[in-house]
Structures are given as structure tokens and as C-alpha cells.
Amino acid sequence: MSLQASRNISRFWEWGRKIICVGRNYADHAKELKNAIPKEPVLFLKPPTAYVREGSPILVPLYTTNLHHEVELGVVIGKGGTAIPQSAAMEHVAGYALCLDMTARDIQDECKSKGLPWTMAKAFNTSCPVSEFIPKERIPDPGKVSLWLKVNDQLRQSGCTSQMIFSVPYLISYISDFITLEEGDLILTGTPKGVSAVQEHDELQAGIEDIVTMSFTVDRQDH
Ligand SMILES: O=C([O-])CC(=O)C(=O)O
Numbered sequence: 001m002s003l004q005a006s007r008n009i010s011r012f013w014e015w016g017r018k019i020i021c022v023g024r025n026y027a028d029h030a031k032e033l034k035n036a037i038p039k040e041p042v043l044f045l046k047p048p049t050a051y052v053r054e055g056s057p058i059l060v061p062l063y064t065t066n067l068h069h070e071v072e073l074g075v076v077i078g079k080g081g082t083a084i085p086q087s088a089a090m091e092h093v094a095g096y097a098l099c100l101d102m103t104a105r106d107i108q109d110e111c112k113s114k115g116l117p118w119t120m121a122k123a124f125n126t127s128c129p130v131s132e133f134i135p136k137e138r139i140p141d142p143g144k145v146s147l148w149l150k151v152n153d154q155l156r157q158s159g160c161t162s163q164m165i166f167s168v169p170y171l172i173s174y175i176s177d178f179i180t181l182e183e184g185d186l187i188l189t190g191t192p193k194g195v196s197a198v199q200e201h202d203e204l205q206a207g208i209e210d211i212v213t214m215s216f217t218v219d220r221q222d223h
């Protein structure tokens with residue numbers, strides 16, 4: 001494969017770049033988990049090994065009994081930068097992806113109560129199912145798209161990015177002040193309410209309006 005082909009942004013998940021996640025960016029979700037509404041974005045990271053694509057299962061880590069789905073709009077960075085002003089932020093976007101922020105909620109609760117980082121709850125293998133790449137033109141306003149998620153054909157999450165506390169341009173600017181953004185990075189913008197547990201053999205389906213859909217099965221890790 002030529003260098004050019006291996007660096008096609010439409011396969012950004014193969015690039016080994018950062019996944020920066022925003023938490024508590026929807027008031028209705030912050031409330032359902034009894035968290036305060038944040039005054040500044042809450043951030044955490046997933047490694048690129050967290051990616052999983054349609055056709056491969058989401059694996060439940062052996063150490064959790066409460067794996068939750070969180071459907072989120074992902075923003076794919078096309079042009080890197082540091083200290084990007086909000087007014088220029090959208091110039092740094094190559095496109096979008098529909099993502100799940102799979103979360104071991106029992107482990108996260110334990111980490112929260114002990115004041116420990118969320119890594120075990122958020123960053124494990126297959127914790128970031130991702131759709132195909134959505135070119136920027138297909139979502140003219142990332143602050144106005146609807147997201148949904150079904151488990152075994154039952155609607156669990158349905159929200160609109162207009163409910164986000166911090167907008168996409170604000171997040172790009174805020175993050176880039178202290179983490180240099182690079183081409184191929186992905187920002188997960190937080191989940192609306194309706195998160196719930198998934199079990200082995202469940203079928204997850206999610207979509208952004210009529211722009212993209214994706215489906216995944218859930219399996220148990222076997223070692
Ligand atoms: O609920 C959490 O674990 C925080 C988070 O990732 C979100 O709000 O999307």
C-alpha cells in the first residue's frame with residue numbers, strides 16, 4: 001500500500017491518533033447519573049486500540065457486570081493546531097463519525113468514589129465502536145443533528161446535538177489550548193440521556209438522522 005493510501009482520512013481509525021472524549025456535555029445525561037452540570041468541559045482519553053468497526057463485536061471486559069452504551073457525535077480533525085480560536089475551529093474539521101463511548105459503569109462508579117482516573121472504565125479494547133467516515137459537507141451544522149441508539153430494536157437513546165452544553169467549535173478551541181490537535185484525531189462530544197446496560201448477544205443499532213447507521217453485536221471477552 002502506498003503511503004498516500006494508508007493515510008486516507010476516511011480510514012482515520014487506522015492512523016493511531018488520539019481519541020479525546022468529552023463527558024457530561026448534555027444536561028439530561030449529567031442529571032441521570034446525578035452529576036453536576038459542568039462549568040468547563042470534562043475530558044478523558046481513549047487509546048486508538050479502543051476502535052472497533054462494524055463486523056467485529058463489542059467485547060464486554062471480564063471485570064465488569066454493567067457495560068453501558070453512550071451514543072455520541074465524533075468530530076474528525078483534518079488540520080492540526082494548537083490554541084485554535086473558536087472562529088477558526090471549523091476549518092480544522094475534516095468530517096464526522098457516529099461513535100459509541102462504551103463505559104464499564106460499575107468500574108467508573110468505583111473510580112469516582114475513590115477519586116481515581118476512569119481509564120479502566122473507558123479505554124479498554126472495543127470501547128470505541130465507530131461508523132464510516134462522514135465528510136464534513138454531509139453535516140452542515142454539527143450543532144443541529146439527531147442521534148439515536150436501539151438495543152434489540154428498542155429505542156434507548158434519542159437526542160439532538162443542539163442540547164450540547166459546549167459546542168463543537170468551543171470544544172476544539174478549548175482542547176487545543178493544552179492538547180495539540182493532529183490530523184486524524186477524533187473528539188467524542190458526549191452522550192444524551194438514556195444510557196443503559198448491554199448483555200452478551202445484544203444487537204446495537206445507532207444512527208445520525210438519515211446520514212449514517214451502524215450495528216454491532218455484543219460478545220463476552222473469552223480470556
Ligand atoms: O457519563 C459519562 O461517563 C461521561 C461521558 O462520557 C458522557 O457524558 O458522554
Ligand SMILES: [Mg+2]
Pocket residue numbers: 021022023070072101190191
Ligand atoms: Mg461519553
